[in-house]
Amino acid sequence: xxxxxxxxxxxxxIPLVILFSISLLLAGHNNxxxxxxxxxxxxxxxxxxxxxxxxxxxxxxFNPDWAKWFGFGLTLASLTAFSAMLFGHNFFRSAxxxxxxxxxGEIELVSAGLFDIGVYFVxxxxxxxxxxxxxDDNE
Amino acid sequence: MDSFNAITxxxxxxxxxxxxxxVMEKLLKQRIGWFAVATALACFILIGMAAPGVxxxxxxxxxxxxxxxxxxxxxxxxxxxxxxxxxxxxxxxGVLIMSYSNGYMSKTEDLKRYYQYLLLFMGSMIGMVFSxxxxxxxxxxxxTSITSFMxxxxxxxxxxxxxxxxxxxxxxxxxxxxxxxxxxxxGNITGSFDLTAILNDPQVINAIKEHELFLITLILIxxxxxxxxxxxxxxxxxxxxxxxxxxxxxxxxxxxxVKAGIYLIARIHPIFSGTEAWFILVSGTGIITMLVAGFLxxxxxxxxxxxAYSTISQLAYLMTMYGYTTYHEPGIGVAAATFHxxxxxxxxxxxxxxxxxxxxxxxxxxxxxxxGLRREMPITFIIACxxxxxxxxxxxxxxxxxxxxxxxxxxxxGASIGGIFTFLxxxxxxxxxxxxxxxxxxLIDGIFLGKRDKEAIPHHIHEPPMTMLIPPAFLAFLIIxxxxxxxxxxxxIIEPAVSGILLETAHLHVKLWHGFTISLMMTIVTFILxxxxxxxxxxxxxxxxxxxxxxxxxxINYYYDLAVDSAKGNAFRFSSRSQTGSIKLxxxxxxxxxxxxxxxxAAILATNIVxxxxxxxxxxxxxxxxxxxxxxxxxxxxxxxxxxAIIALSAxxxxxxxxxxxxxxxxxxxxxxxxxxxxTIIFLLAITKIPxxxxxxxxxxxxxxxxxxxxxxxxxxxxVLINATQGIVDPFASLSHYFIDNSLLLAGGHNxxxxxxxxxxxxDTLGEISVMCxxxxxxxxxxxxxxEE
Numbered sequence: 001x002x003x004x005x006x007x008x009x010x011x012x013x014i015p016l017v018i019l020f021s022i023s024l025l026l027a028g029h030n031n032x033x034x035x036x037x038x039x040x041x042x043x044x045x046x047x048x049x050x051x052x053x054x055x056x057x058x059x060x061x062f063n064p065d066w067a068k069w070f071g072f073g074l075t076l077a078s079l080t081a082f083s084a085m086l087f088g089h090n091f092f093r094s095a096x097x098x099x100x101x102x103x104x105g106e107i108e109l110v111s112a113g114l115f116d117i118g119v120y121f122v123x124x125x126x127x128x129x130x131x132x133x134x135x136d137d138n139e
Numbered sequence: 140m141d142s143f144n145a146i147t148x149x150x151x152x153x154x155x156x157x158x159x160x161x162v163m164e165k166l167l168k169q170r171i172g173w174f175a176v177a178t179a180l181a182c183f184i185l186i187g188m189a190a191p192g193v194x195x196x197x198x199x200x201x202x203x204x205x206x207x208x209x210x211x212x213x214x215x216x217x218x219x220x221x222x223x224x225x226x227x228x229x230x231x232x233g234v235l236i237m238s239y240s241n242g243y244m245s246k247t248e249d250l251k252r253y254y255q256y257l258l259l260f261m262g263s264m265i266g267m268v269f270s271x272x273x274x275x276x277x278x279x280x281x282x283t284s285i286t287s288f289m290x291x292x293x294x295x296x297x298x299x300x301x302x303x304x305x306x307x308x309x310x311x312x313x314x315x316x317x318x319x320x321x322x323x324x325x326g327n328i329t330g331s332f333d334l335t336a337i338l339n340d341p342q343v344i345n346a347i348k349e350h351e352l353f354l355i356t357l358i359l360i361x362x363x364x365x366x367x368x369x370x371x372x373x374x375x376x377x378x379x380x381x382x383x384x385x386x387x388x389x390x391x392x393x394x395x396x397v398k399a400g401i402y403l404i405a406r407i408h409p410i411f412s413g414t415e416a417w418f419i420l421v422s423g424t425g426i427i428t429m430l431v432a433g434f435l436x437x438x439x440x441x442x443x444x445x446x447a448y449s450t451i452s453q454l455a456y457l458m459t460m461y462g463y464t465t466y467h468e469p470g471i472g473v474a475a476a477t478f479h480x481x482x483x484x485x486x487x488x489x490x491x492x493x494x495x496x497x498x499x500x501x502x503x504x505x506x507x508x509x510x511g512l513r514r515e516m517p518i519t520f521i522i523a524c525x526x527x528x529x530x531x532x533x534x535x536x537x538x539x540x541x542x543x544x545x546x547x548x549x550x551x552x553g554a555s556i557g558g559i560f561t562f563l564x565x566x567x568x569x570x571x572x573x574x575x576x577x578x579x580x581x582l583i584d585g586i587f588l589g590k591r592d593k594e595a596i597p598h599h600i601h602e603p604p605m606t607m608l609i610p611p612a613f614l615a616f617l618i619i620x621x622x623x624x625x626x627x628x629x630x631x632i633i634e635p636a637v638s639g640i641l642l643e644t645a646h647l648h649v650k651l652w653h654g655f656t657i658s659l660m661m662t663i664v665t666f667i668l669x670x671x672x673x674x675x676x677x678x679x680x681x682x683x684x685x686x687x688x689x690x691x692x693x694x695i696n697y698y699y700d701l702a703v704d705s706a707k708g709n710a711f712r713f714s715s716r717s718q719t720g721s722i723k724l725x726x727x728x729x730x731x732x733x734x735x736x737x738x739x740x741a742a743i744l745a746t747n748i749v750x751x752x753x754x755x756x757x758x759x760x761x762x763x764x765x766x767x768x769x770x771x772x773x774x775x776x777x778x779x780x781x782x783x784a785i786i787a788l789s790a791x792x793x794x795x796x797x798x799x800x801x802x803x804x805x806x807x808x809x810x811x812x813x814x815x816x817x818x819t820i821i822f823l824l825a826i827t828k829i830p831x832x833x834x835x836x837x838x839x840x841x842x843x844x845x846x847x848x849x850x851x852x853x854x855x856x857x858x859v860l861i862n863a864t865q866g867i868v869d870p871f872a873s874l875s876h877y878f879i880d881n882s883l884l885l886a887g888g889h890n891x892x893x894x895x896x897x898x899x900x901x902x903d904t905l906g907e908i909s910v911m912c913x914x915x916x917x918x919x920x921x922x923x924x925x926x927e928e
Contacts (some may be wrong), residue, residue: 014177020221020911023860024809028893028897029382029887029888029889029890029893029894029897030888030889030890031889031890032809032890032892032898033806033809033890033893034806034890034893035812035896035897036896037806037809037810037813038851039236040171040810040813040814040817041813043817044813044816044817044820046818047817047821048820051823051824066915067915067916067919070911070912070915071912073175074908074909074912077904077905077908078905081901081902086511092902093900094886094897094898095885096886098301105406106670108887110886110887110888110900112886112888112894112897112898115897115899115901115904116893116896116897117897118906122908122911122912123908123911125912125913125915126911126912126915127817127911127915129915129918129919130914130915130918130919131821133918133919133922134824134918134922135824136922
């Protein structure tokens with residue numbers, strides 16, 4: 001598993017895959033992608049690096065508290081769902097807005113997109129939390 | 140601010156400030172308790188802002204904020220004199236208790252958690268008393284049970300705390316459920332959960348009394364009240380609740396939370412009283428509890444234990460008095476009960492605070508070791524005397540006044556029934572008073588008088604700090620004030636409260652000296668008998684101990700423990716039998732369920748199993764892919780070693796995602812590839828830790844059985860899918876058109892799959908991500924609980 005080839009390829013992959021996962025997340029509303037797929041993609045590359053370099057080695061310089069990630073995601077998703085109620089709408093009512101930005105042209109802002117970001121963080125946080133805990137368990 | 144807003148603010152302020160406690164703790168450090176005191180004081184003032192109208196003019200503050208109008212559940216406030224009185228008791232005693240806690244709780248304790256729970260409790264309690272909607276009342280009611288559970292179990296490492304907390308939650312929360320059932324029945328009878336609508340309309344009240352469901356509704360609501368106020372067989376949780384820190388016991392388990400049941404009885408008094416059922420149920424339970432608890436207090440050696448039993452007995456006084464009713468005069472004991480409720484809050488909270496001081500300074504609560512502390516802590520001694528003598532009913536303290544009223548109302552009730560009850564009810568009341576007198580004297584005598592036991596407590600005991608001394612001293616001051624000038628509390632607190640209960644303006648004349656009435660004679664008899672019994676106190680306690688040793692099964696606790704233990708045992712046996720840990724059995728169970736849920740209905744519904752207009756025109760690359768998929772699936776099942784089997788399984792997964800691409804479903808393909816990758820990585824991680832070969836030998840019969848199940852499931856899934864994709868059979872009609880037509884229109888997205896996930900089915904997704912979080916936490920707990928063993 002931990003040959004020099006896999007190590008090198010993994011190193012190259014990590015930034016590319018993470019960028020791709022973010023693009024999947026943001027593009028999700030109109031093109032293939034979305035919070036779940038983006039999240040799983042993020043998880044798979046981190047998991048791959050855990051396997052290839054060893055969890056113990058990775059932990060010495062990169063050791064986020066994944067529980068906070070899914071906590072954040074769940075909070076964001078529920079707040080998005082509740083926020084419609086502040087404007088007198090039903091729970092989970094979504095809003096769409098088109099905005100013109102100088103460089104990017106026309107951008108579609110969807111409140112469901114925020115919800116999707118919540119999903120993204122929950123998927124990443126919970127899967128990697130499980131992964132790390134199972135991997136840490138040496139018995 | 141108008142009265143309605145002031146009360147709403149008083150309900151929600153503690154909840155909001157409880158959330159702020161961790162932030163404030165960073166600023167105030169160990170003085171965080173004073174933040175809680177300020178909150179309680181703010182609540183007291185807010186309630187006070189609404190009070191003048193209620194007290195002076197008999198006006199009732201009412202108001203509604205729509206909450207779930209479709210279900211008839213609104214946030215409704217109903218603030219009459221009764222609610223005001225309890226509101227003042229809760230927030231006022233809250234101020235004293237939280238100030239006292241600053242001295243009582245050690246600085247090393249988890250103070251954040253302690254004050255947060257206290258504030259949450261106070262908010263729930265204030266919310267409960269001002270509730271004008273039964274469902275809202277139920278929610279706040281159960282919140283008080285939960286916060287009480289947290290506070291009893293505050294010292295998490297002590298098994299006794301856990302036992303006491305669980306017991307109180309079991310009993311009070313299940314009583315609450317009975318109460319909910321009662322409220323639902325009440326809602327069924329009146330067509331509304333709005334308490335104000337019922338209380339404001341005499342016709343509705345009459346309709347309830349004549350309804351056939353009257354009795355069962357009353358019994359269910361009464362069970363809730365009795366469980367909360369530790370009456371009848373439910374009393375057993377209160378003595379165990381004494382494991383809580385003493386300020387908590389003083390606050391929740393003497394002055395406020397246990398009064399919730401009494402409050403409920405007073406609240407529903409106009410609806411249900413004036414009937415025989417009310418008298419038999421409420422007064423009957425009250426009298427029995429009063430005598431039994433008063434008698435059982437004798438054998439307690441822990442001073443908090445004595446106080447617990449005395450609280451049960453005193454609450455039973457209140458129950459008994461609220462239960463006194465006749466058709467013509469529904470509220471015989473209401474004034475007496477309401478006055479005693481106030482008085483009990485003052486003297487019992489004071490006694491608990493004294494017990495806390497004693498335990499804090501002497502490091503023991505065992506009455507056999509204590510004694511002779513009057514020289515070392517004279518101020519505490521004086522406070523304890525005032526509170527204890529008030530409980531015993533000695534003039535001129537407030538306990539004397541309300542006990543006189545108790546005797547008067549007992550006489551009146553007895554006379555109105557006539558016959559043997561004319562004597563029986565007053566006699567039982569006196570007997571209750573005798574027990575109260577005896578254990579009250581025991582408390583003072585056992586702790587402060589008598590000989591100082593230098594062996595049990597060798598160190599010198601001194602007075603506590605002022606933060607712990609002022610709250611009970613203030614309560615002692617109130618005890619004397621209410622006793623000497625009774626018109627003060629009766630005019631400003633009791634009369635509005637009684638008017639609120641009876642729904643008519645009430646006038647009371649309470650005086651210290653009435654002349655030689657029968658009730659005064661009864662009081663004198665109580666003192667004489669009390670002194671006589673006190674001389675035999677230890678002998679009675681020893682007899683009780685002996686009886687308990689010989690016949691352990693004559694005890695409600697015995698049956699409670701039996702029920703809980705056998706429930707645990709049965710649950711363990713059931714789970715060890717149903718959860719064998721064999722994955723194969725789990726699979727079989729799931730597949731059998733699939734057969735029951737899919738195969739059988741499909742066989743019934745789908746008359747034409749293979750639709751006739753199927754398209755068999757498969758492009759060659761898809762045909763090749765399908766063959767590869769079948770080969771991969773077969774190899775995954777047959778290959779003898781794990782590693783090749785896993786690789787075959789992965790090949791199957793990647794093949795399926797390729798198929799998705801051919802079928803123009805990029806989303807699914809992407810997801811499938813990623814999930815496949817991830818599961819392969821996890822498999823590879825696990826593979827190093829398990830044996831490389833299947834060792835299991837499979838017999839022919841098992842093999843046949845497995846094959847049979849597999850084929851049935853596969854066939855049924857095949858049939859369902861083929862019908863679903865063709866949309867031929869009616870129950871399998873396609874619903875994708877709705878999403879295709881509306882995704883851009885309603886949700887502004889082109890990607891239908893994503894729009895379904897985050898918008899159309901957003902609620903489902905929210906549920907799913909919550910499950911993911913819970914699963915992650917579950918895995919964490921499983922792994923860590925195992926490594927702790």
